[in-house]
Amino acid sequence: MSMEIEPPLQVRYYALMKEESESKNGRWVGEEEEREVVEECEEEEELPVIDLGLLKMGNSEREKCKSEMVEAARNWGFFQVLNHGVPERVLKGMMYEQEKVFNQPFAKKSLSNVLNMAGTYRWGNPVAMSPSQISWSEAFHMAVLEVSNLGEHVTLRPTMEAVVKKFGRLAESIAEILGQSLGIKSSYFKERCEKGRSSFRLNRYPPCPFASQVYGLIPHTDSDYLTILYQAQVSGLQLMKDGKWFSVKPNPKALLVNIGDLFQVVSNDAFRSLKHRVVASEAVERFSFAYFYSPSDDVMIESYTKPSIYRQFSYKEYRQQIEKDVEKTGNKVGLPRFLLHNMLPHLGQ
Template sequence: MDYEPPFLEIYKILLQGSLDVDVGINTSDKSEWCELPLIDLSKLSLGKHERVECMEEISGAARTWGFFQVVNHGVSQELLQSLRCEQMEVFRNPFAHKSSENFLNLPARSYRWGNPSATNLRQISWSEAFHMFLPDIARMDQHQSLRSTIEAFASVVAPLAESLVQILAQKVNIKFSYFQENCSANTSFLRLNRYPPCPFSPRFFGLLPHTDSSFLTIVHQDQIGGLQLMKDGNWVGVKPNPQALVVNIGDLFQALSNGTYISAVHRVVAAEKVERFSVAYFYNPWKDAVIESHMMPRVYKRFTFGEYREQTEKDVKKTGDKVGLSRFLL
């Protein structure tokens, strides 16, 4: 199919005579899927007792899991279904077309696929994605349906992220004004993900193990499954919930909360016969935003978001992997 990225071509040398090598991916079958903490956000608008209880559930999940699911989140099923249809359509464009510089009229490197710099089987990634900062969405004037659907999604999920961040900040005595000063719609971004069928599944990743370089990430995944997170030293699969959005803590919030909140390592395992779609919203600050906890004793050095991104880029180029917050430990 002309829309599939040339995975076999870029991974050819790595794959030759190497498929009998154990790359260490132990996948969970559906009976081993875990139930993430499920939080009903409608309780926030009920009585004082229900609101306090809901806030405790959110902060508790962030402390113990780093992941949770939310329902009654304000994003309609109709909008989510429309977004999935638009994703399917845009990813069905010929590879030569969607990988060209001017596709969707987005900045260079908005479209990304696989891991062309992989040097071993553990670094193989079987996925493609469109990364877009929210201000860039307005540039997609030749794709009005996709643009309007993404704008509608962003207009709902952005205030949801702010609401969750405000609750989490309050629980660790961080003033919400910090986020108001350092974050905005112009600093956050969306990523549309597609995980094509992989003939070598479940041997390879759709998305490599990593933590998110954000304060907070909100994800809508389809019902295929494949998202896994590290919990108590073991990989557990996140059971899809058609009514829920998945929320996870990012590295910046772990650092800002002095390690109180967990930025959990997670990954996506490739599927053999079906494709998987998801969309992620990353709540990020400006490049010059200072990440510094005021809780004592401090676990992490003071750093800016720009310094964190630069260090991550260096590590990826040098080692093929993101090292993350351990670079900034005191």
Template structure:
């Protein structure tokens, strides 16, 4: 499945991933058409049959310019995509094809990463199901006040794995050795990002890397992401002992993140769940 991958501290790019360029390019085309719709249609698009709140823009909770994300997105559960097939459109059928193929890739990658640790299990197949995983379509408009605001604020992902297909514009950056490094777009590759849950489950063997999206004054940018997530009631615990992290449910983790963002304006994440050293 994978011919080569260059690893970067929990971020790596995968080629020969088995997902055709036709699928990826068609997804990009349909996504761009969707974002061109008027704001009121995106907020209440009946054709997509999406859950309430799927369309998101900016950062409604921002209290200062530094917390504002210059972006809009559709954050769609896989079950919404499956349901939309009952009233098929070009967009819904394209999303369904994309979600099916990328979901299978995500499960295969999770299996490979766990086997490299000597851990063979159907763990991810059993807990990461269609009703718990998501596809996210992102648009980052050209920003006249770049670089004062980010397309996406610095953060780590809260899932197990994120698979990202970005366009040729670029803008994704990650932290390495305390410095921000740009991820150069590669049309043949998909970007794989280790999330917080995988770091906790692997007992810190794999790292969830802080990343951000910088804005562009002249050009808009598009990307599509798949998030491999468990149900909110799933208990996350390290697969090795002694454990670096306390046991916690995905719901507890998400609630703590939301509380921290509301209180401090940013996500604290896994440091909240470290085992006590006392």
């Protein structure tokens, strides 16, 4: 792999190492000293698999599919879907196109001269305050409504448009099924997300010489209703359940679905937004892409069932609070800030 395409992750890592060690004892911890920060992981786990093809069959098969989906959302917060309606050629085509995008020189990527959309490219977690907060990865993150602006990318634009359209419909369908189990009307999510802040993200995780010391993507939860992810055949994604980390076994025929923070609030904690991460690899390059199903800024987020665990808040307020927390501490706090009996200080005040 040509070094000119790589973001300066190693430079950033050593700079943070030096800052951290100098602030502690004036001694720089060199690369010969191991700094294990990635906790041990349980064995590889295959998540619940939901066959969406059952939704097109008889009533009993449809109800079985819906019941399995709701159970997976309650017990895991993550599940895989098969027969999801996105052709394999479309998924592989998107993977091929994103590899071409990431193979552009770093200088071009960092100047937003690849997708011609300012602010879409990011790498390494710019607000990291310590080596353990670095994400050994790079990404292009854009609003779904902006995908059509990729005018000059003759093959990328139609491929991405096809994926975004199908992922969006899938997210809407799954949200509707899960919502109905809570007594929510079928149009609830469509009304809030049709012209919302849903986004699409291309991820690349380069090989990392410090794989036991940094993450590919730091532990976090997703700040949306639902996330749809395609990760092909390279493992690396892990999720935390019952206080333990589990490695997710890739299924190249499946799409991965996970509950986001907003759905946890709407469900009043019936569905959980689990913390997850991507571990770095010393030798293997990894790609994935994800669709984040999100509402408009002015949409009020509240629990559908009562008594509510969370206070009501707008999506804009939620995003702004996350930005304040990350800027001050390097970490997202998320939903604990919005608990009705929250004792955490409010950084925005």
